[in-house]
Amino acid sequence: MPHSPSLAIWMGFARGTAARPKLTYVSEFDATTVSAYTSDNRKNEAPVCQSGSVHDPEGIATDRFGNLYAAVGFSGFRGYGIATFAPSCGKAGPTFNEDLGLPEDPAVDGRTLYLTNLDNGSLPVTVLVYNIDAGSQPVGELTDPSAGEGLGVAVNSHHDLFWSTTNALTGHGQVIEFRKGRLPGRVLKATFMNSGFPGGVLFDKSDNLLFVVQASAPAIYIFAPPYDAPPASTISLKASAVYCTLSVDQRQIFCLDYSNGSVDAYAYPKGTYLYSYTSGIESSEDPIGIAVQ
């Protein structure tokens, strides 16, 4: 069974309030660790530490304490789920099981943990809901008939969950909203894409919804609340990424360029390209997940 240490021990560790270094985590599907970089890594320095081991990591997320959540396969063919690690490449925490399909991307909202699967073998795909304090099994499940493949999840300041998926019928991207993380979902029609493939979603401090789209002209579409108007702005990416993350001060946005094996930094919200770093990142390792603490 997956490793599952005492919740009390782990959570006690993770709730520390001491100042933490600003780090950017990067996961690569074919790597066995999640690498952490100094957040403003203009000098292309090597990772400062690594969390692991992990098996087939996909999307990653951090909570407000800096704990790391990685959608993974458990080593030794012991299933799939979420592996957790204490801040700053700390020790492993509890795991959360995903028995339905391929875990793709987690998001944390207080004591609630969400995990979208990419494909559970049958439509529609799901978002599993966990209570971090209630063990390793999901306590709920969200879905929508229009969802094809689940790519990303994010929660805004109102605790509404947003799920980026392909449309089950068109194959193009869309975002589905679950008010307060509850059914039923509602497709945000303003996010309909007519080409490309969806990536992840994230929010800035103003609750703007950022929707990453992988396409011949990769971009981040930015929608202002209540997300029913056309994109307020668009950031053109120099190369495709599945996931992006905002720096802690939200003055930069980092996207993991899987084609070139680099973290590309852009000014936020202007979208001006700033720099890239590649140290320790290999495109052949399928870089995919990115998160900051």
Place this chain on the structure above:
Amino acid sequence: MKSFARLVALALLTGCAGAPPQLGPPMLLGQSVAPAKGGDLLYVTTPDETWIFTFPKGKFVGNFGVTGAQNPCSDRNGNVFIPQYGPDDIVEIAHGGEAPIATLDDTGEVPESCSSDPTTGNLAVANFGFASAPGNVAIYQNAQGTPALYSDSAIYYYWFCGYDDRGNLFVDGINHSGSPVFAELPRRGGTFRNITLNERIKKPGSVQWDGTYITITDERARAIDRVKVSGSRGTIVGTTMLDGWRTSRRGEQSWLQGGTAIVSPDAHNLRQIGFWPYPAGGNPTKIITGYFGGTFYVDGETVSVASGGQSWMSPTAKAIRELLYVSDWATDKVFVYNYATGSPVGTLAGFKEPFGQCVDKAGDVWIADYEGLAVVEYAHGGSKPMKRLTTDGFPVGCSIDPATGNLAVGNDAASGAGDIEIWKNASGSPADYSNEACYRLWQPGYDSAGNLYAEVETKHFARGVCEIPAGATSLATISTDATIDFPGGVMWDGKYITLSDQQALSTDGDITAIYQAKRTGSGLRIVGSTDLYLGCEHNYDVDVVAPFIVGTKNTPANNKQGTVVAGANVWCPSTFEYWAYPAGGRFSSELTAAPVEPYGQSVSISE
């Protein structure tokens, strides 16, 4: 796809005092139930199901599967259109049906909502748009074929559209900044005209004609605004507040039915439909709940008016000089068109197998209601009957005496010989005329002298002609040199009385022939003929029931031979043709939006 697997016993659940009755499914009995076709129906869409209820009672009828359903609409014939995102199409469902009878392609778009033009039958579809590309409005002529696309540079996302009674299309949506936009695509205009409202709509919702005003639902204000439009300005002249409507503001549709009721999704848990009084507003009077599944939400609804339910007529119809009326057995309706353009302008309902027709000097139209056992009079362009005269048999057709204004009706009998009934001045009680030699009768016709003729069949199927001469009191046979194989009806063409034969032989097979005849001392002598060729397929039989000869005046007043024959080949469903007269030959043109099963027609000319 379909799953009428639920037979649901309904319970009327009343909550606390003042709460609306709630209709829900307390139990499932696992039996199939087919939709009722006889009454008005409410269609409610969730993304993967369409739910049918009776309207206005709200009794569950059935449900069937759809794919990516958005906001539906219905047309004047009760057909329901369901836009589907994913398949990128609009499926058309007949009233009471569950299988599509047609599918309109909308590839590459996001069909969001629709509206049917009451004057033409055109279908407008609001295509929402994409994050990377704005939407548009697609208009399918006669709800068929490839659409014409219209876009307004001020609108990025298109939400709802609605036609008014004159065929002007109104749309709402939001611009690039997310601000509401309201615009009109005029009936004869090819470009949008943006309309500035005197008050701001916070969250634009449904657009629909309420019979007097175009209305816009404001989802954030939970209200329906009535808008008077003048040029590029719109004035909100009234507002209906929907108390208790907990909308999610995500583009749920509201629907006005008959200008008297509101059907609107209630987003309290996104699985309810509420009925509000309109235009009074206030609290809902009824809520349908519990049918719409656990993971899905209600997107939209429409009311499909049953066949035989309601008549309608464009306000412009009266001003159109020539109107074509076509009886349709398939729908039990009479469809009315602008004769010059072929555009639909109205529908007359309430018939049971409408059959032959005739017009009087003033242009009033008389329609034989075969199973309804009556003849019904409508004013030129009118939507309500002026008079209904009960017949003693099954009426097949009629004619107006040009000299007296008397109305003659030929009737089939349930048993025994048919008869002709004549109403003096088309009112009062009729005089009956029958003769065993005139056992079965087709549509009769007066000549200019007031002699009445009818093609007939004896009890033993010999065909001939019977006559009531002007001033006579009996129906009798009259000799003719015409050979009639299968009668089609008699009519005055402005110069001659005409007999028609649906089964005249030619080298191309059976055709319909119209024989021009003169009254002589010995009977009816044929002086000419018109052959009607070509139906839906070459060399196919051409059987036209009661071909109508169109002149420059209404039949009883017409003293100049007509130039066009209008009629339908009964072998070719959904077609209606025009032939040159008296030349005949191949049909010269067709009616684009023809009824399915035409069995009688007339052209009324306003005087």
